[in-house]
Amino acid sequence: MLRIITQQIEVRAELQRICDRTHDDQVIHKEATVREVLQAVKRQGDRAVLHYTAEFDNQTLKPEDLRVSGSELDAAYQQVSKELLEAIMLACRQIEAFHRQRLPKSWVQFGDDEVVLGKRYTPVDRAGLYIPGGRATYPSTVLMNAIPAQVAGVPRIVIVTPPGLGKAIHPAVLVAAQEAGVAEVYRVGGAQAIAALAYGTETIPKVNVIAGPGNIYVTLAKKLVYGNVGIDSLAGPSEVLVIADETANPVHVAADLLAQAEHDPMAAAILLTTDTGLAKDVQAAVERQLIDHPRRTQTEKAIAHYGLIVVVESIEAAAELSNEFAPEHLELEVADPWALLEKIRHAGAIFLGSSTPEAVGDYLAGPSHTLPTSGAARYASALGVETFLKHSSLIHYSPTALQKVAGAIDVLAKAEGLPSHADSVRLRVQNQKQDEV
DSSP states (O other): OOOEEOOHHHHHHHHHHHHTTTOOTTHHHHHHHHHHHHHHHHHHTHHHHHHHHHHHHOOOOOGGGSBOOHHHHHHHGGGSOHHHHHHHHHHHHHHHHHHHHHOOOOEEEEOGGGOEEEEEEEEOSEEEEEOOOSSSOOHHHHHHHHHHHHHHTOSEEEEEEOOOGGGOOOHHHHHHHHHTTOOEEEEOOHHHHHHHHHHOOSSSOOOSEEEOOOOHHHHHHHHHHBTTBEESOOOOSOEEEEEEOTTSOHHHHHHHHHHHHTTOTTOEEEEEESOHHHHHHHHHHHHHHHTTOTTHHHHHHHHHHHEEEEEOSOHHHHHHHHHHHOOSEEEEESSOHHHHHTTOOOOSEEEESTTOOHHHHHHTSSSOSOOOOTTGGGTOOOOOGGGGEEEEEEEEOOHHHHHHHHHHHHHHHHHTTOHHHHHHHHHHHHHHHHHHO
């Protein structure tokens, strides 16, 4: 049952426990396993990838099975409904339109004495996208990761995803990939997939950036290969925090909490409310909606361990608790969500008003649903086109401009004990003066 807490002394401890839910004693053991996988793939390439796919995913593959064939990509369109294809296409349009607005532009600024400063944005050469499998199928995650990479202008985008029964990749995932402009898909998951993207194998290319959520082994692998490649974030189990007042519909709030809990037994679903009656009504609604839930077992586990209802004294108190937790998803189901928004400092994505459930953002609103978790929203942001871009500073000084700053550079270089830095300017200025004579 979803617990209700009214004792404020308990609240912060519970929220911290939920935030820290991935920091278990098994992480060290799991990290050792991941290190072994990474080193094996780095040394042995495809051979190690195939070995660990057999060991962890119970799928026996040959090297030629790793890449999804063109015929399989074509056949996927015949295996999805017209309605699903139309929904994927709508989501593509919405997501692309949002990210095109976010695309930063290179710029230059011309100052006095022919000083030119600027910034030049260029995409990475290759991006690898991890699309999780196992408990569910995620064509939406394909779109939310691939489209920002496409908009950023990445020339080569590859997808890795765990194979299902009979080596199959769900056709919805393959259709979503193609609608997002990606036709290079590999049937491999887990830490071995991250290793293959980070180091390259005979079949799978080495990439510059790895993006996309996964289980603890995938997350640890991304953490360990960072530096060799870039990563988007270290995404943990999903979470939602709802702030609701007496105007909220308890049935809707319950559905929103369960929409998060059904993802994973470690997903967190939290309600902060000023209304005791709403708290009890939501608790009852959750129990009713769980009765015939197709994913009842894992959803109940999430609710039992990481579900929580907190009755607070004021909406302001709820906002402060939310800022401390820094949720991945934050719903503001209150009479005036825009006023409350001014008090929110930390959240991955914010859903304003009673007609904006998190599912809108999960599927097609536009912003990526790959978001910071476990408190990372205090310093991190959602995946976007910036994830796949890098920028270079542009600097140009004319001879006149260099002469004007030469003295200051000389002083700073000598203060740092770097005489050649000073010489590199001094010699140029001397030559310029000689040329003028």
